[in-house]
Amino acid sequence: MDTGITLNPERRAAMVETGAWNDKLITDYLDQAVASTPDREAIVGYQVTNDTRTALTYRELNDRVTRMAAGLAAMGIGKGDVVACQLPNWWHTTALHLACMRIGAILNPLMPIFRERELRFMLAHGDAKLLVIPKVFRNFDYEAMVDGIRSELPKLETLLVIGGEGERSFEHRLLETPWEEKQDTAALFAERKLTADDVIQILYTSGTTGEPKGVMHTSNTLFSNVRPYADRLHLTSGDKILMASPLAHQTGFLYGVMMPVYLGTTAILQDIWDADYVCKVIAAEKPAFTMASTPFLADLVKTAPRHEGELDSLRIFVSAGAPIPTAVVEQASKTLKAKIVSAWGMTENGAVTMTCPEDPAERASQSDGKVLPWMEIKVTDFKGNELPAGEEGNLLVRGASLFVGYLKRPELYGVDEAGWFSTGDLARMDENGYIRITGRTKDVVIRGGENIPVVEVENLLYKYPGIADVALVGCPDDRLGERVCAYVTLDENATDLTLNDVKDYLMEQKLSKSYLPEYLEVIEAMPRTASGKIQKFKLREQAKEVRLDPAKRG
Secondary structure: OOOOOOOOOOHHHHHHHHHHOOOHHHHHHHEEEEEEEOOOOEEEEEEEEEEEEEEEEHHHHHHHHHHHHHHHHOOOOOOOOOOEEEOOOOHHHHHHHHHHHHHHOOOEEOOOOOHHHHHHHHHHOOEEEEEEEEOOOOOOOOOHHHHHHHHOEEEEEEEEEEEEOOOHHHHHHHHHHHHHHHHOOHHHHHHHHHHHHHEEEEEEEEOOOOEEEEEEEEEEHHHHHHHHHHHHHHOOOOOOOOEEOOOOOOOHHHHHHHHHHHHHHOEEEOOOOHHHHHHHHHHOOOOOEEEEEEHHHHHHHHHHHHHOOOOOOEEEEEEEOOOOOOHHHHHHHHHOOOOEEEEEEEOOOOOEEEEEOOOOOOOOHHHHOOOOOOEEEEEEEEOOOEOOOOOOOEEEEOOOOOOOOOOOOOOOOOHHHHOEEEEEEEEEEOOOEEEEEEEOOOOOOEEEEEEEEEHHHHHHOOOOEEEEEEEEEEEEEEEEEEEEEEEEEOOOOOOOOOOHHHHHHHOOOOOOOOOOOOOOEEEOOOEOOOOOOEEEEHHHHHHHHHOOOHHHEE
16 A cells, blocks of 8 residues: 655654664564563453453464464455454454564554444545454444445455354464465565554544544654653563553553563453453452553542552553543542553654653642653644743644654645644643643544544534534543533424434434433524634533533433
């Protein structure tokens, strides 16, 4: 695939000179781990529904990766082809990424919550040649869903189903056949070897312009984030990594797939978030680190008193996606031995700012951290002038972990000649370089760390009979950060509209359940500017009161 990445020689030279880009691939780190600690557990996976534990050593993982890579190549996956996967937090995602790296393919992880509407666009836009899915997860039939849209995806040549049957069976097609014996894998891997500037990952962001954008990263951009991230948190090969955040998020991918292999340590994966279950996992596996959105932390803090002493191995909990309430940090200091660290980042960069374990505990609830090495940030006014400490403005970033483009949309890259990328967030920076995210210039609601594609949902609701105008905004929520509140006006022929009406309609449109509005406000008229633009800031102010009325909650 011609990805059309944006990577100029000047940027590369500067990044290599500073040491930010070391030109290493994740397979280099895998080889190191196999050579030095082949019998160390590489992945321990917990499936919550059936309460099972699966473990792979580095030697076993490498053997599976070799077989899978040879099998993918035999199925026609070539260098630069896109392999998509829509999987829970199972070992297969890590193995697929490593296998793709061996043969020069690009992995496109897709969130398990996505349904027909999202998949139809992403698989077609990304030209996915192969897709890996579970047969069933959380009582949802993924195979039936993909079958329903397969005719619209002519470039999707192969579907592999974990737990499937016949020629679609992932286990039968990739694991049970000794592909590595059918060809010279050393020669194959040498021929297909990637450079650290080749695209290796495509992740789709929830779009604010109606369609998601495919963020492209290289080994150099991703590892230039992983390395200083691990250093700031003082993580070593002796620190096991717990990951219950989705591996198809940049959080889960960077710090649950890549960082454990980089460190040569164990990744502990949990496929469904359940606070009591994660306490059981922590007690059994003794991880030192985890990262998740604020609701995960709030849940763990509430659950921890029932598991006294069982969570003491957890040294670091990094929370991102929404500000951490002060009360949660205070309670965490009483119930957990882990240091709470706050962070801010994007799919386009990974974590950009983060507090330090040495910082006072209260800083995690007052700040989103200071910039990581090899990255730069600045706060500017609307003309681009840098603002002094304490003043709110647009947050811009540049540096080593900045992505290399949006797939097939070079015009949206939005990086200026000096390398600065406008994040779309508003922030202020204190005199010590710590930032606080204060709002968003882009039209998006973040629910539990998940970006809600506001424009897409609004466009669907505009088609609903009887709705004249619609605006989605975030309603503050103590646990999830925000919930989705839909403001609508009705045309003269409409008599009534309920939240259930809206939800049923959107589900019929095959919208992901997590994108559904949770509050509905029917109003007479939208607040507008003189030019007619809806003033969403006024609706956000009103939405602060909506949650106080339980009758309006879905």
